[in-house]
Amino acid sequence: MHEISDLIACEQCDAVFQKLSLANGEIARCTRCGAEMDRNAQQRRNHLLPLTIASLIIFVIANTFPIVEMELQGLHSQTTLIGAVLSLATEGISIVALLVLATTILFPFMQMLILFYLLVPSRNPDNPLGHRPGFSLLIRVMQMLRPWGMVEVFLLGVLVALIKLSNMATIIPGIALWAFCMLTVMLTVVVSFNPRYLWQLEESGQ
């Protein structure tokens, strides 16, 4: 078994191509099925670590403060995301509570933490990415988590719920709502980064 380093196979249709060296920001697509095959991720990497750190901070804010406050004939009610998950769980729909917990809190948080761990420069100046422990396992975990982080869908859900309630009650958007808006924008950039390209960065020793 030996490596064929000058060829590349399309992940989605198996067609084999000569590998090209890509300049910064360039993307290679398969001419057979149109799938993205390769991209030069060096440039992206520089934005990725600060964005990941910022996302982690915003994530904490989004989950600490109430998303929305409701006022109905003198009665107040407010909820955080975790509060909503707990309400579901106490009602006996714990499987849905678990699904919401996983897709909006647990998986996005894991994705950000893993990315942070993999990207933060190591002490060794010659090989900043280094062969850090668990590198390949963590990339595999990230690949698996990728479809299941749904912060942007959750944000749309918040908006739908708010419009629905605004018919019957006074709605006051909370700090966490704005935090979720920002988090969605940042995570779109962070999570759209295919973890596969971390191998590329690891090899180039950047």
Next chain:
Amino acid sequence: MLKTYRNIATQDTADNMHFNTATSMGLLSCHQCGKLWKGAEQGERCGHCNATLHMRKPDSINRTWALLIAACIMYIPANMMPVMITSTFFESHQDTILSGIIFFWVSGEWGLAAVVFIASFLVPLLKLASLFILVISAQQKSPWRQLERAKLYRMIELIGRWSMLDVFVVSLLVGLVQLQGFAQITAGIGIVAFGAVVVLTMLASISFDPRLIWDTETSHNDAPQIAISEITSTGIAAAQEST
């Protein structure tokens, strides 16, 4: 910003291009790190990242079928059972997915009705139908509209997650509307079935291997077998197009 590769392939006519595939060349590609290996056995570990190498996703058709059928079964209670129960001092009111959409429509929130209709009704239905088309045509190794099917697969991968919308809407309403004795919203059993449909269809599209779309009878028999040494020594130039 965009580069397209040219396949190391022979082109007999303008519209009939034979692509060499990793399978036809006896190569295995690693789905984790993308490295190509010659002389590797199925189930062997990638020499670079230690992932298990497979020619195709293992048991792809059967797994997709099983998940797809399970999703279809759950689709019925997901649409029949109430997803949300609103109880006020005077009355109790049950909502299904569709009645929620109708409520938005009659109260004049047409934009919202459209968004929820697309995410909660159209997307799951389209996804189930698309998965049926993909898995049946792949099973028959059909050469029918391969490029469109490849695009269809990428589309359902992209939009599938948005059906989770109603699960989030119900969760939030349940968390928020807990005004004891005055107004209370509780989740109905329908939301469990609905969440199951979304998860099952997502798992089905993950277990489907899009390379099966291109594994037609002809692609294996007619594709010219070029040895790797030939390809590299003749140095077929790769095209670089900028768009």
